[in-house]
Amino acid sequence: MLPRNDVWKNALSNAVRDPAELLTLLALPRELLPAARRAAAAFPLRVPRGYLRQIEKGNPNDPLLRQVLPLGEELLTVEGFNRDPVGDGAATARPGLLHKYRGRVLLTLTGGCAIHCRYCFRRHFPYGEENPGRDGWQGVIDYLQHHPEVEELILSGGDPLLLDTPQLQRLSDKLRGVPHLKRLRLHSRLPLVLPERIDDELLTWLAALPWQRVVVTHANHAHELGEAQGAALTALKHAGVTLLNQSVLLRGVNDSVDTLHQLSERLFSHGVLPYYLHQLDRVSGAAHFEVSDERARALHRALQTTLPGYLVPRLVREVAGEKSKLPL
Ligand code: SF4
Incomplete structure (x- = not known):
């Protein structure tokens, strides 16, 4: 049975936006927090809770986690990478x-x-x-x-x-x-x-x-x-x-x-x-x-x-x- 209308709006507004909460929910080391906060200041964190449930707890290399966890590497300037790479x-x-x-x-x-x-x-x-x-x-x-x-x-x-x-x-x-x-x-x-x-x-x-x-x-x-x-x-x-x-x-x-x-x-x-x-x-x-x-x-x-x-x-x-x- 698919959920009724509007259930999705609640799920959307309940998405995790705080890096500290993300780390807690996934039992990840607190050492990841300072970099996560810095990177999230440039491009905010947002993850629906249903997506989080598909991530393995305690695994910083989980392939789904890597798609959503802000990392310090995001703040590096790398030659060849720019703000509009596809010419929109x-x-x-x-x-x-x-x-x-x-x-x-x-x-x-x-x-x-x-x-x-x-x-x-x-x-x-x-x-x-x-x-x-x-x-x-x-x-x-x-x-x-x-x-x-x-x-x-x-x-x-x-x-x-x-x-x-x-x-x-x-x-x-x-x-x-x-x-x-x-x-x-x-x-x-x-x-x-x-x-x-x-x-x-x-x-x-x-x-x-x-x-x-x-x-x-x-x-x-x-x-x-x-x-x-x-x-x-x-x-x-x-x-x-x-x-x-x-x-x-x-x-x-x-x-x-x-x-x-x-x-x-x-x-x-x-x-x-x-x-x-x-x-x-x-x-x-x-x-x-x-x-x-x-x-x-x-x-x-x-x-x-x-x-x-x-x-x-x-x-x-x-x-x-x-x-x-x-x-x-
Ligand atoms: S890839 Fe970009 S545009 Fe697509 S859902 Fe993720 S953040 Fe949004």
């Missing part, structure tokens, strides 16, 4: 609307996320200025109406599923005025980090949309896919959603053939196709997660020998100014 600023067509690739545009609905991933390439993105808000949606619709080549709208963020369903409904009502739109794609971590969000109200909205629906989840490790996440993904599938996953290759999280293999297997067992394995975007604060291109290629080649082709995600990198993601 240059691709902004309207506030919140990025038009990078032919045929599809990306709309940032909110700067908020349910979880703060320490490697996030948007950790410095000026969401306050670049979020259109509901007042700006008409500008977005006008833009789409004047660009008949755009057949797919990607809702992103932050996390687009942080808008509640009535807000999403208002947006989709406006989008019905764009006759050439074929697909609506949502990029969201919520099916995995706040599965309560996949409630009946959302599923009803999704099922009634007139376009093909795609949800791209963002799992980096098989441990992120437990029972509640499996139920949420199955429910999305039953609502007619195509499910894809993108991961980021992260040192200390998923940089082994076994881990990537298990991730693909677990995803597919829940009806999700592994789509992309991204090389890390070189955002300042995330250098300690980087895996060299040579190692990434070797891992990918080895993965190809252990899985059928359709379970091997494409290894890619996003390069500012390029017309598509680039295979490595």
Whole structure:
């Protein structure tokens, strides 16, 4: 039985934000606290409690913990790492609307996320200025109406599923005025980090949309896919959603053939196709997660020998100014 509407809002507001509480709940050494506080001052800590329960207590190297625990390494300046590594600023067509690739545009609905991933390439993105808000949606619709080549709208963020369903409904009502739109794609971590969000109200909205629906989840490790996440993904599938996953290759999280293999297997067992394995975007604060291109290629080649082709995600990198993601 999936939870009732609004349960997710409580889970969201109860997320852990204090590094000291995180360390206590996970029985981790207090020595980690000063650095965690310094790094969290630059990019705050945020972890839903359900996600915390999937982390092994007392293990500072847990692969899920590493994605959320602020570390002193984030404050180092490393050559080649900058604040806007994928060129979002240059691709902004309207506030919140990025038009990078032919045929599809990306709309940032909110700067908020349910979880703060320490490697996030948007950790410095000026969401306050670049979020259109509901007042700006008409500008977005006008833009789409004047660009008949755009057949797919990607809702992103932050996390687009942080808008509640009535807000999403208002947006989709406006989008019905764009006759050439074929697909609506949502990029969201919520099916995995706040599965309560996949409630009946959302599923009803999704099922009634007139376009093909795609949800791209963002799992980096098989441990992120437990029972509640499996139920949420199955429910999305039953609502007619195509499910894809993108991961980021992260040192200390998923940089082994076994881990990537298990991730693909677990995803597919829940009806999700592994789509992309991204090389890390070189955002300042995330250098300690980087895996060299040579190692990434070797891992990918080895993965190809252990899985059928359709379970091997494409290894890619996003390069500012390029017309598509680039295979490595
Ligand atoms: S959920 Fe996505 S946008 Fe939000 S912090 Fe994590 S990686 Fe970044």
